[in-house]
Amino acid sequence: MPATRRRFCQAAGGLLAAAAIPSALSAPRRPMSEDAVDLPPAKLTGRPLPDLLQPLPLPPGERIGFALVGLGAYALNQIAPNLANTRGCKLAAVVSGNAEKAGRVAAAYGLGKEHVYSYDDFDRIADDPAVDVVYIILPNAFHREWTERAFAAGKHVLCEKPMAGTPADCEAMIAAGERAGKKLMIGYRAQFDPYNLEAIKAVRGGDGTDGEIGVPRIVVSDHGRILDLAVTRDQWRAKKELACGGSLYDIGIYSVNGARYLLGEEPTETTARYLPRSDRPQVTVEEGVEWQMTFPSGAVASCTSSYRVAGNKRIHVQGAEGEVTLDPATDYYIRNLKIQSGDKTRDVEIPQANQFAAMLDEMATAVRENRDPKTPGAEGLRDVRIMTAIYKAAETGEAVKM
Numbered sequence: 001m002p003a004t005r006r007r008f009c010q011a012a013g014g015l016l017a018a019a020a021i022p023s024a025l026s027a028p029r030r031p032m033s034e035d036a037v038d039l040p041p042a043k044l045t046g047r048p049l050p051d052l053l054q055p056l057p058l059p060p061g062e063r064i065g066f067a068l069v070g071l072g073a074y075a076l077n078q079i080a081p082n083l084a085n086t087r088g089c090k091l092a093a094v095v096s097g098n099a100e101k102a103g104r105v106a107a108a109y110g111l112g113k114e115h116v117y118s119y120d121d122f123d124r125i126a127d128d129p130a131v132d133v134v135y136i137i138l139p140n141a142f143h144r145e146w147t148e149r150a151f152a153a154g155k156h157v158l159c160e161k162p163m164a165g166t167p168a169d170c171e172a173m174i175a176a177g178e179r180a181g182k183k184l185m186i187g188y189r190a191q192f193d194p195y196n197l198e199a200i201k202a203v204r205g206g207d208g209t210d211g212e213i214g215v216p217r218i219v220v221s222d223h224g225r226i227l228d229l230a231v232t233r234d235q236w237r238a239k240k241e242l243a244c245g246g247s248l249y250d251i252g253i254y255s256v257n258g259a260r261y262l263l264g265e266e267p268t269e270t271t272a273r274y275l276p277r278s279d280r281p282q283v284t285v286e287e288g289v290e291w292q293m294t295f296p297s298g299a300v301a302s303c304t305s306s307y308r309v310a311g312n313k314r315i316h317v318q319g320a321e322g323e324v325t326l327d328p329a330t331d332y333y334i335r336n337l338k339i340q341s342g343d344k345t346r347d348v349e350i351p352q353a354n355q356f357a358a359m360l361d362e363m364a365t366a367v368r369e370n371r372d373p374k375t376p377g378a379e380g381l382r383d384v385r386i387m388t389a390i391y392k393a394a395e396t397g398e399a400v401k402m
């Protein structure tokens with residue numbers, strides 16, 4: 001196919017694919033002939049089910065019950081409210097070290113006292129049939145221990161990123177899940193975000209076609225924000241024993257994971273260096289890293305993570321025939337996606353893109369269908385291995401093979 005025609009087809013395919021993502025954009029169902037239509041009577045009457053923007057939710061009794069471990073900023077601002085936006089999940093229990101907070105949250109979400117757990121009496125959750133999945137949203141250093149405890153209690157586990165402090169911890173978590181015969185998923189919400197999924201399609205193509213941007217060659221990605229020790233959720237992030245790593249572990253992981261899912265391949269080598277740090281003695285993690293990753297196709301990724309810059313969350317992929325810009329790429333609620341292919345540029349708009357609900361529903365569906373979730377423990381392990389290699393490269397100044 002000539003290059004211009006291929007580009008046109010790819011662009012058209014991309015537009016169609018973009019439109020196909022939310023069913024909200026699909027054409028409404030129409031009867032075969034308008035002649036056969038009876039218009040409604042001029043009085044109150046029952047009417048057919050309208051075209052639904054999303055499937056009806058499952059009834060409460062059929063939903064998968066989630067216990068949230070750790071009632072911090074992410075659990076209470078993003079996850080708890082978004083459980084109600086899912087098709088097949090429900091909040092079933094809370095686990096916290098603060099009984100007063102746990103009681104308030106449970107009351108607000110209509111949970112009985114028997115579904116409120118402390119860290120000490122968590123193990124009795126084994127006898128709580130309302131709980132299918134334990135969702136671990138604790139500081140990173142606790143992810144392994146709590147994953148193992150949840151498996152020991154006979155529950156499935158959804159664990160936040162980064163999966164754990166070391167590859168060995170991740171391997172132990174995977175093994176614990178296998179022994180228990182339960183699912184383990186890592187909370188990579190961006191892999192369920194329709195904007196990121198559309199970007200993947202533009203880069204990697206699909207159904208036997210190349211991506212719209214031609215062969216991808218260069219990824220540039222930056223994630224940064226100010227680490228503010230006056231903010232509670234940043235306090236454990238400053239401390240190595242709790243956070244396991246610094247900016248790379250917390251937000252640079254989005255660049256590592258993003259480069260991997262956008263290119264669809266695994267890096268083989270990394271070089272890295274630490275960026276200058278602040279003089280705050282309480283901060284015992286690295287505050288900034290600049291690193292490169294080389295991929296088998298010859299594509300390279302050039303990334304930064306920093307706790308010392310105003311917020312940025314961007315991923316940019318340059319290909320032989322165009323480029324994809326996600327900026328912000330990994331925000332909770334705002335994503336901007338621009339796709340340039342040859343002489344055409346388009347901004348992608350996807351209404352009702354709720355990555356949290358999509359991620360939670362994936363866990364519920366994996367449990368219901370007894371299959372592996374899309375982002376299993378092995379996915380978390382890959383990133384932890386890569387970040388370990390990046391730290392080693394920054395420390396030694398040498399390229400590290402993976």
Ligand code: NAD
Binds near residue numbers: 075137161
């Ligand atoms: P947070 O500080 O707001 O919440 C941490 C929770 O752990 C709190 O309920 C706190 O009480 C509890 N906790 C127990 N022991 C603690 C201790 N010794 N020190 C501090 N807290 C302790 O943090 P957060 O921002 O909600 O992050 C929690 C986890 O969620 C982390 O693994 C983080 O990487 C992850 N996270 C993921 C995303 C995402 O977009 N996927 C976003 C934010 C956070």
